[in-house]
Amino acid sequence: MNQRFSLQRGFGRVFRGETDINFIGHARRWFTISGVVILLGLASLLIRGLNFGIDFKGGVSWEVPSASLSVGQARAAISPFGLSSATVVTLGGGGGRTVQVQADLNTLSQTAKTAKEQAVSDALAKAAHVSSNQVSLTDVGPTWGGEITSKAIRALIFFFLAIAVYISLRFEPKMAIAALLAVVHDILVTIGIYSLSGFQVTPSTVIAVLTILGYSLYDTIVVFDRVKENITNMVHVGRRTYSDGVNDSVNQVLARSINTSTVAIIPILSVLVVGAYILGATTLKDFGLALFIGLTTGAYSSIFIASPILAWIKEREPRYKVLRQNIGSAQAKASRNSKFPNVTAKAATTAESIESKVAPELTPVASGSKSRLVNVDSLHGSNRPSSRNKSKGRRR
Template identity: 45%
Template structure:
């Protein structure tokens, strides 16, 4: 038997059978992201590193713009060409030089190439302060979430939720490192938003698991993996719908805001959100649930249940299918069966009187019966002529 969410004739997903395969996909994605971080690194904006950035609208070539850069910036500068949907051409010059006087000199030199459309100069103190505050915010976020989930649910679910969040952040940051996207404060805000969404989707799954374990788990007939599978099937549609409704506004912001309006900040923010939302919806179903199920199956209570299930026999997936009523209302069904068993063991007063009367009639019939049993005579079949009786000689 298998534990199913509904007896509706639909085909339900056996998630535990997919966990081992999905684990390889997640491990490969995390490995690629880590390698990209170590090999390519992150393109941190000047808000984190410090430096000077000048953007100029010009028709001059890259070589002509390079000749205008002062010698103090030439070795430390990076030139990037940007175009908008209207056909405008921009040249962005970034340098790690943080001196304010040299930054003013670079701006004056770039004004000869065209109109200055953007200028930003960040000192080393400001950049390091922003970086340190970002790291402290992330650490505080993880600690607060771990304490809250441990108090609200249990520490094993906190471990699973943090594993899912770490999985989402590593892959999202790896995408930025792999494709060379610039990391700005807007990107950091997007990463924090990703963590919040991933936790929300994970808590929805955990809340359903807690509800099922409180009802179905009280019967002691199902393993934690089976109850987790039931919860995932029940929240799958909700998780998919939530992800789709969250991704659609991000897609509109990405294509309309960044590609049509040319807002670079929206592009950086929406790319991080898009990757994080997709990965977060995936991790809440496959990563967080897998971690919690593996931890819970090691508890003595569920180890005993697993042994009982193994003795009874089952399929290779380790799950059993039962009706939706038994799955959803396990305790009520157990109480009904228990009450029926109690009634069977203790018969009612009416039944006792009937049994005693029957015993009395049986004893009276036995006393009135003759001591010698009558010899049974064969009877002819209906519709046939009986045989003639034999003549016997009388004794004198």
């Protein structure tokens, strides 16, 4: 019961923007996690590469209309032809269900390729109990995939330039650098996951990757907008560093980031589960999988990558260096005073005592155009016996 109450209280603080998580202070931890994932992905790219679909590397695609033919039966039908690495998936459902087989036959001569295409068509038709004429055959050349790749690269370059100009004008160039580095992080992580998992890269994957870049930047810009607002109010007072301002901003928009990411990811999960695995739409699977990976990575990078990078860059500016040094000196002085409170209080009491003994109780009194100093007691008619009266009393 207490644990449940604590969880509810914790979530309540998150959604009220009352958290105080030190995101910037643990930047090394976030960078280490991302660095390990990226290095694993790059190593996999060098060793295994990416599993490009037929649209990129070229090949042959067979589609067999069948409501009963399974993926295993289709693989068994084409195994005598040495197509163990072929991709076999189901498309659609119900009466419109088809089985798609994709294989690379580019290494064969034209005559051998034509013969194998016909033999595979006959084998699939026999396994599905349909006529060979019902098996559709598509020959895809690798040039089309190359065109898609070159267009995607050009679109990515234009995207980077446009975003750099916009963020530089809307905020400042250093925020543009941090945002673009976070986008590069998202791309590398997504590509690395595809290489490690062996997921097939199709044109739908490329479109999805370009789509998630916009979402990643949207989340980052929301954080940076709050940073800009808070820095104006906090840092220039002289009591908070730039990193403190960024940290407060991230805590304030944490609930919004969680909400927007959740709302965006839930439909993608429905596309993956219903569209890809229940209905068997592989195009939706390719698109939804890339979106899911990218949205998750983008939500992570906007908080754990872009914000610490921005704080690290800005803290190198001279004015924020001086501000940090001044705040550090003040905190060190306060810490010393808190460690020795009795000594500090005793020193202050001693100083007051010495001042009361040394400083005469004199006050200025105007006398004509000039002022003179007189004893305070004489102004109030003090009844204190003077030293002369005391001496007279002794003689008597």
